[in-house]
Amino acid sequence: MGSAIVTTPAHTCVARAESSSNADSVRRHDRPALSIIVPLYNEQESVRPLYAAIVQAAGQLGRTFEMVFVDDGSTDATVDIVDEIARIDSRLRLIKFRRNYGQTPAMAAGIEYARGEILVTMDGDLQNDPADIGLLLERIEEGYDIVVGWRHNRQDKLISRKLPSRIANWLIGKVTGVPIRDNGCSLKAFRGDLIKQIPLYSEMHRFIPAMASIAGPRVAEIKVRHHARRYGKSKYGLSRIYKVLLDLMVIKTVATFASRPMRWFALLALPLFVLSCAAFVHSVLAVVGGADMSMPVAGSGIVFLASAMILLCSGALAELTYARGDIRDRDFLKLTQTVSGPGSDLP
Amino acid sequence: MTTPYIPSRLSIIVPVGARRTNLKTLYAEYKAGTAAIGLPYEFIFVLDGPRVDAARALEELQRAGEPITIVNLTRCFGEAAALMAGFERSSGDTILTLPAYHQVEGSDLRKLIAALDSADVAIGYRFPRAGNALEKVRRAAFHGLVNFVTGSRFRDLGCGVRALRRQVFEELDLYGDQHRFLAILATRLGFRVAEVAVTQSPHDRHSRVYRPREYAHHLLDLISIFFLVRFTKKPLRFFGMIGVVTFAVGALLITYLGIDRIAFNESLADRPALLLAALLIVLGMQIFALGLLGELIIFTHARSLKDYRVEAVIHYPESEGSSSAGNDPESASGDRALSKSASSAVA
Numbered sequence: 001m002g003s004a005i006v007t008t009p010a011h012t013c014v015a016r017a018e019s020s021s022n023a024d025s026v027r028r029h030d031r032p033a034l035s036i037i038v039p040l041y042n043e044q045e046s047v048r049p050l051y052a053a054i055v056q057a058a059g060q061l062g063r064t065f066e067m068v069f070v071d072d073g074s075t076d077a078t079v080d081i082v083d084e085i086a087r088i089d090s091r092l093r094l095i096k097f098r099r100n101y102g103q104t105p106a107m108a109a110g111i112e113y114a115r116g117e118i119l120v121t122m123d124g125d126l127q128n129d130p131a132d133i134g135l136l137l138e139r140i141e142e143g144y145d146i147v148v149g150w151r152h153n154r155q156d157k158l159i160s161r162k163l164p165s166r167i168a169n170w171l172i173g174k175v176t177g178v179p180i181r182d183n184g185c186s187l188k189a190f191r192g193d194l195i196k197q198i199p200l201y202s203e204m205h206r207f208i209p210a211m212a213s214i215a216g217p218r219v220a221e222i223k224v225r226h227h228a229r230r231y232g233k234s235k236y237g238l239s240r241i242y243k244v245l246l247d248l249m250v251i252k253t254v255a256t257f258a259s260r261p262m263r264w265f266a267l268l269a270l271p272l273f274v275l276s277c278a279a280f281v282h283s284v285l286a287v288v289g290g291a292d293m294s295m296p297v298a299g300s301g302i303v304f305l306a307s308a309m310i311l312l313c314s315g316a317l318a319e320l321t322y323a324r325g326d327i328r329d330r331d332f333l334k335l336t337q338t339v340s341g342p343g344s345d346l347p
Numbered sequence: 348m349t350t351p352y353i354p355s356r357l358s359i360i361v362p363v364g365a366r367r368t369n370l371k372t373l374y375a376e377y378k379a380g381t382a383a384i385g386l387p388y389e390f391i392f393v394l395d396g397p398r399v400d401a402a403r404a405l406e407e408l409q410r411a412g413e414p415i416t417i418v419n420l421t422r423c424f425g426e427a428a429a430l431m432a433g434f435e436r437s438s439g440d441t442i443l444t445l446p447a448y449h450q451v452e453g454s455d456l457r458k459l460i461a462a463l464d465s466a467d468v469a470i471g472y473r474f475p476r477a478g479n480a481l482e483k484v485r486r487a488a489f490h491g492l493v494n495f496v497t498g499s500r501f502r503d504l505g506c507g508v509r510a511l512r513r514q515v516f517e518e519l520d521l522y523g524d525q526h527r528f529l530a531i532l533a534t535r536l537g538f539r540v541a542e543v544a545v546t547q548s549p550h551d552r553h554s555r556v557y558r559p560r561e562y563a564h565h566l567l568d569l570i571s572i573f574f575l576v577r578f579t580k581k582p583l584r585f586f587g588m589i590g591v592v593t594f595a596v597g598a599l600l601i602t603y604l605g606i607d608r609i610a611f612n613e614s615l616a617d618r619p620a621l622l623l624a625a626l627l628i629v630l631g632m633q634i635f636a637l638g639l640l641g642e643l644i645i646f647t648h649a650r651s652l653k654d655y656r657v658e659a660v661i662h663y664p665e666s667e668g669s670s671s672a673g674n675d676p677e678s679a680s681g682d683r684a685l686s687k688s689a690s691s692a693v694a
Contacts, residue, residue: 073537079661086663093662097655098537105655113660199649202581243584250583253639254646264639268632275625282616294616300625307629314636318643325647 032091034058034065035116035192036133039106040082040124041072047081050126051092057130061137067092069124070110073100107208108200111190120189127155128187129225136189136222145194145217145336146209148180149187151226168244175252176210180221183207187224191217194335199327203243207251214255215332259329261322265315269308276304352464352512357381357388358439362429362507362526364395367447368550370404374413377445380453384460386441391416393433396423401447426507427521434516442516446507449550458543459510466541467515468533470501471508474544477552485557489565496573497531501542504530508545518656524564528572535576537656580654582641586634594631600624 036054040047051067058065071079071094079096086092095109107121118140122128132149139147156162165184173179183206190212198212209219257264279301283293322328359381363370374390381388392405392415402419409415418432430444441463443456451471462469478486486505494500504527515538525532530540578585601624607613615621645652 083661086661090663090665093660095657096659096661098658099656101537101655105653108653109655109657199646201645201649201652201654246581246584246587249587250581250642253583254642258643258646261639261643265636268636272629272632286616296619296621297616299622303622303625303629307633310633311636314633314640318640321640321643322647325644326650327647 030064032066032116033063033118034061034133034137035068035114035119036065036130037068037070037107037110037114037119037121038124039070039072039103039110039121040074040078041100041103041106042074042076042078043124044074044076044078044081046124046126047078048085050124050130051085051089053126054130054133055089057133061134065091066114066116068095068110068114069093070095070106070113071097072102072106073097102203104200104203104205107205111195111200114192117192118189119192119195121186123186125229127227127229128185129227132187132224133189135224136187139220139222140189140191142220143218144220145191145215146212146219147189148182148209148219148221149185149224150180150182150221151185152223154182154226155228171245172207172210172248175248176207176213176255178210178213178219180209180219182221183209185224185226191335197331197335202250203247204251206244207247210248210251211255214258214329216336218336258322258327261318262315265311265318269311269315272304272308272311276301276308279304354386354439354441354460354463356439357384357386357441357443357460358391358434358437359388359443359445360391360393360430360433360437361445361447362393362395362426362433363398363401363447364423364426364429367398367401368449370401370447371408373447373449374408374415376449376453377456378413378453380456381443383454384457386460389414389416389437389439391418391433391436392447393418393420393429395420395426395429397421425523425526427523427526430526431521437513440513442511442513444507444509444511449548450506451508451545451548451551455545456508456510458545459508462541462543463510463512465539467512467538468530468540469510469543470503470530470540471506471545472501472503472542473506473547473551474503476503476547489569492569493528493531493572496569497528497576499531499534501530503542504528506545523571524568525572527568531572531576537658580645582645583638586638586641590631590633590635590638592631593627593634597624597627597629597631600627 036058038050038054043050047069054067067089069082069092071082079094082092082094086094093113095113097106097109110121111119118137120133120136122130122133128149136147136149154162165182169181169183172183173181186205188208190208194215194217195208195212198208198215200208200211204211209217212219253264279297283298283301286293359377361377370392377390390413392401394402394405394417397419402417405415405417409417416436418429418436420429420432424432433444434442441460443459445456451473455471459469459471490502490504493504507526509529511533515533515536518536519529519532521529521532534540600620604615604618604621604624608615
């Protein structure tokens, strides 16, 4: 297939400097204003129309843009088709995974490799309309850090798709405190500097706004168009609810307590401590009253007390983990803070 | 689109541990087998701990002008660490690991290198395999368990004969006894692993008697690989489930006891079941807390623990039509476990 185009990942110090952190040098060179990130998994029919629609929509915006397609280990001709397009369009880059990893890693990789100042993510199956990108950008320019799409006229089955999703969104909003009506919509826009700092792992692509809430972003929601799936098969189902619930719990605990881990553990330890005190009082009263101390009660008291102590020790361990980790609140607050007064001149 | 793999230089790594034969005859056999491949090669013997006789034999070979590098480790770090130490000294683009005792016929090494054409890792699989019925049952049980737990299908993980592309080794970070699970870990990183049937060496056809300790080690290895493969990404999902179930059983039991106390006036203090309920509740909370701790570790390191492996970045820049930047930010995961433990041993 012609000259060498695909170099296998070899030497990585170069990669580090190029792909991440060194945002300043990138900005000086050719940082595009906009990156459009699309995860693809077996989308051979959709890729060309999708590309055409993106180019058409983004071309009208009058700014520089790039497209980052992430191939999540497709087994069909997706990669070959994208390769062909990339040959004639240097604005397109394809991140090819070694195997199928799932949607969150694909999004995370796209965000990592994207160089734009504003990042837009969307689905690879033509359910989102690239023509809506302009609307998202307008809101970002108004000062929002994250703008999420809301498929208000969703083209899906009511019982199996829309209803569970409505319940899930309500629950996610309640639990995370980020009331978004449609977390499942992939069409979202982010300020690049912010989203690149947010850790995305497990299956968090559904919860990016919730996860990003650790940075305190300004979030807006706008109505976007939604088309029924034209090609391929949906890769979602009802079976995911249990996973969603657990992930939700994880995000909630991490987002609220990551910077104060001792509180998690103190919260768990407190009821145990109260119970052990109760058992102690019960035993003392029994002895004072001249009766025999009850073994089960005294035993449970000791067990509760021991457990409370171990939980507090785990809390100390958790503090250590946070203090030694690379993700700290102080990185996030820099992204969203606004400063006025004399101090605002400092870098 | 995949370019054919043409190995240009072989590095042969032989970790020398407690189990070893006369290295001179072994080397002669390996050398004959390697020479038949027809590529330039180097031999790296890693002496895992002081092995006086082996060192003497190798030095004699060295003096005789054989292309041998000897790496002496000051104490026994284990085979996985020895492999990594040898790899750091290697320069070939294809790595062949061989055991320090006769396991397969040297003439079969060619087959493994040939298999790399369509795979990233080729592991030997001794077939036909000698051994009595008991051994066969033991092997089948071990592999059955491993395959069940990890979802892979390998038949001879004990075979120390493996051929790997250099890139695989660069991304692997083996420690402890993980050499046995190299194939599984490589699969997990998204590499293609092929099993190649090789002829068992006549010297390997005696029955080995395993001591109970070795069975225990195998079992522990299995448990550690189980956790590594299944739960390192979502600790709270795993520990949370176990914790919640344990807690729920304890809570149900205590509710029953409470109802008994209130409704039927059955004295709570005389019932050992109270102690059991307390233990279950406490245990459930402890396990859950461990999950939280695990989740915190994942969260604070999420930036360096990427879930995905990028095979290639396909991009055709406008200026030069040929080059493309293939970067894998992941494989720069930093210091190997080995260099750390080596320095701490000195201190």
